[in-house]
Amino acid sequence: MEDWSCYPPIEPSNFDLIIVGTGLPESILAAAASAAGKTVLHLDSSHSYGCHFASLSLQDFTDFLQTHSKTQSPLPEIEPSSGECNVLPLVTRPVYSSLEVNVYSPEIIEKSSKFSLDLAGPRLMFCADSMVDLILQTDINQYMDFKSVESSFICEGDDCNLWSVPDSRSAIFKDKVLSFTEKNQLMRFFKLVQKHYEDKSDEANAKISDEDLESPFAEFMSKKIGMSSKLKSVILYAISMADYEQDSVEQCKNVLKTKEGLDRLILYHASIGRFPNAPGAMIYPMYGQGELPQAFCRRAAVKGCLHVLRMPVVALLVDKDVGSYKGVRLATGQELFSQRLILSPSYVVPSGLVRPPNPLQEGINDMGTADAKQKVIRAICITKASLKSDVANCLVFLPPQSLCPEQQTSIRAFQLSSNVAACPPDLFVVYLSSVCEDVVQGKKLMNLAIDALFTVPVSKDPDENCTEHDSEFTTTKVKPTLLWSILYVQDQTAVEIDTVSSTFMPDGTLLYNNLLEATTKLFQTMYPGEVFLPKATSSDTVVEDVESDL
Structure with a gap:
C-alpha cells in the first residue's frame, strides 16, 4: 500500500x-x-x-x-x-467490458514499451475542423507534431477489396473503379455543393432549397441528384461519415439531414491541402x-x-x-x-x-x-503487413451491410505505422470502432470486420502463418496476419x-x-x-x- x-x-x-x-x-x-x-x-x-x-x-x-x-x-x-x-x-x-485479448506472437509483448496505443482510437482530425482551429488559436501546436493521413479506402465486395475514396477532382480523375458516367455525376455534385456555399448569402438564388436541406441526405442524393448506390455510399459513409445505415429513414437511429451532410462534405474539401506538408484532408498527432x-x-x-x-x-x-x-x-x-x-x-x-x-x-x-445508452465497440490489431501495399497511414470504411445484411452501422478502421511512433518499425497498428446498443451484435460485427481485413492465425506459432503463397506460376497475396489483437466495449456517459x-x-x-x-x-x-x-x-x-x- x-x-x-x-x-x-x-x-x-x-x-x-x-x-x-x-x-x-x-x-x-x-x-x-x-x-x-x-x-x-x-x-x-x-x-x-x-x-x-x-x-x-x-x-x-x-x-x-x-x-x-x-x-x-x-x-x-x-x-x-x-x-x-x-x-x-x-x-x-x-466503463469498459467484454475485454478479449489474443496473443499470436509472444514477441509483441516483449516490445510493449515501443507501442503507443490510443484508448479512444480510431480518432483523427480534419485539417479545417474546429479542433485544429483551437490548436492554432491557443498555440499548443508548438507542443505537438502531426502527420498527414495518406489515403482513405472503402472495403467492399465478397473479397473485401480496398477501393480508394474519390474525394477530390484529382482522385475522381485517377479512379479506376468508377464508370465515366459516375465520374461525371460525382464531379457535377461536388460543383453544385461548392456553388451553393459560394452563393450562400444570396438566399433568393440558393442552389439547394431549404426544403431539400431539411430532407434526409440519402433521399436528396437519390431523388434529386439521381446518384448511384456506389456514389451515395462513398459520400454518406466515407466523406460525411454517417454512423448508421441511411437508406431506411424509418429504421435509422440517426438520420443525416442534407444540410449536415453538405456541411461535412464542405469541411472535408476545405481540409484538403490546408497545410503544405499535409496534402490530404486529415492529420494525426505524432x-x-x-x-x-x-x-x-x-x-x-x-x-x-x-x-x-x-x-x-x-x-x-x-x-x-x-x-x-x-x-x-x-x-x-x-x-x-x-x-x-x-x-x-x-x-x-x-x-x-x-x-x-x-x-x-x-x-x-x-x-x-452521444446517447448515454449507446456503446462503442473498439478493437486494435497488430500486424507485420499493411492493409494496402506501400501505404503507411490510412483510413478504411466498411459501410453498413458491407459485411452482412444485419450490419446497420458503419465500421471504421484506421491504420498507423512507425512513422507516427505508434509501433516499432515493420509493424502496423489498426484501430477499429463502431457504435452499438447490443453488445452481442456489436462484437459479432467487429469480429466479422477483423476476419474481413486480416488473416486470423490457426496456430500460435507465427512461423506457421505465412502472408504470401508462392508457386512456380503465381504469387497470391493474402490479408495481413494478426500478431496481437484486443477487443473491448466502452460505455457512453451522460x-x-x-x-x-x-x-x-x-x-x-x-x-x-x-x-x-x-x-x-x-x-x-x-x-x-x-x-x-x-x-x-x-x-x-x-x-x-x-x-x-x-
Whole structure:
C-alpha cells in the first residue's frame, strides 16, 4: 500500500475549480478556466496524462482497461466526518467490458514499451475542423507534431477489396473503379455543393432549397441528384461519415439531414491541402492522441493551473446541514476546497450530495454528446503487413451491410505505422470502432470486420502463418496476419452540470467536433460571459525548441 505520509501538502487549499482526471475534456476545461483567471487545481490518480484519452504502452493499455472494467474505491477506509463537513466516499464505475485479448506472437509483448496505443482510437482530425482551429488559436501546436493521413479506402465486395475514396477532382480523375458516367455525376455534385456555399448569402438564388436541406441526405442524393448506390455510399459513409445505415429513414437511429451532410462534405474539401506538408484532408498527432490532453495541460500551466499526478481523490466534502458540495479529500488525508468540481466520467457522484434545482442542467441533451445508452465497440490489431501495399497511414470504411445484411452501422478502421511512433518499425497498428446498443451484435460485427481485413492465425506459432503463397506460376497475396489483437466495449456517459459536474467518455466518431462543442457549452454554462480559450499572446507561450508541423 502506498505511503501517503511522504507527500507534501498542496498549497493553497482553496480554489475556484478542482478538476479530477486529465482526459481531453477535463484538460481543455482546465486550460479554459485558467485563461479566464480562475484558480484551478488539476488532479489525477494516474502517473500519466490522458485518462480515457491516453496513449499507452501495450502492457499499460491492457492494465488500464482491466482496472476500469470494475468498480473501485481508491481508499478502503474513510473517516466519517471532518470539521463542519460530512465525508462521502468517491468510487469509480466500470466503463469498459467484454475485454478479449489474443496473443499470436509472444514477441509483441516483449516490445510493449515501443507501442503507443490510443484508448479512444480510431480518432483523427480534419485539417479545417474546429479542433485544429483551437490548436492554432491557443498555440499548443508548438507542443505537438502531426502527420498527414495518406489515403482513405472503402472495403467492399465478397473479397473485401480496398477501393480508394474519390474525394477530390484529382482522385475522381485517377479512379479506376468508377464508370465515366459516375465520374461525371460525382464531379457535377461536388460543383453544385461548392456553388451553393459560394452563393450562400444570396438566399433568393440558393442552389439547394431549404426544403431539400431539411430532407434526409440519402433521399436528396437519390431523388434529386439521381446518384448511384456506389456514389451515395462513398459520400454518406466515407466523406460525411454517417454512423448508421441511411437508406431506411424509418429504421435509422440517426438520420443525416442534407444540410449536415453538405456541411461535412464542405469541411472535408476545405481540409484538403490546408497545410503544405499535409496534402490530404486529415492529420494525426505524432506519439498518439494522448498528446492532446498533455498539450492543453501545458497551456493551462502557463496560466497558473496547478497539476498533481499520482494523487487519488477518495471522498467529497459536503455541508453537514445542507448537503451541498464544499471540497474533496485526497488519499493523503488533506482536505481541499473549491467553488466547483469537475469529475472524469468514470467517477460516480455520491448519492448523499444534495443538488438544488439547477437551470444549467436544462438542455443538457443538446450538448453534442452521444446517447448515454449507446456503446462503442473498439478493437486494435497488430500486424507485420499493411492493409494496402506501400501505404503507411490510412483510413478504411466498411459501410453498413458491407459485411452482412444485419450490419446497420458503419465500421471504421484506421491504420498507423512507425512513422507516427505508434509501433516499432515493420509493424502496423489498426484501430477499429463502431457504435452499438447490443453488445452481442456489436462484437459479432467487429469480429466479422477483423476476419474481413486480416488473416486470423490457426496456430500460435507465427512461423506457421505465412502472408504470401508462392508457386512456380503465381504469387497470391493474402490479408495481413494478426500478431496481437484486443477487443473491448466502452460505455457512453451522460454529462452532468452543477457545482459538481461530470464530463463524458469518448464518443464513437472519428473526429473531435462533438466533444469540443460539448466541452465549450459546459464551460459557458459554468462561467457565463467568460471567453472560451481566447487567442494566445506572446506572454502565454513557454519558450522551447519545439517545431510544429502545422
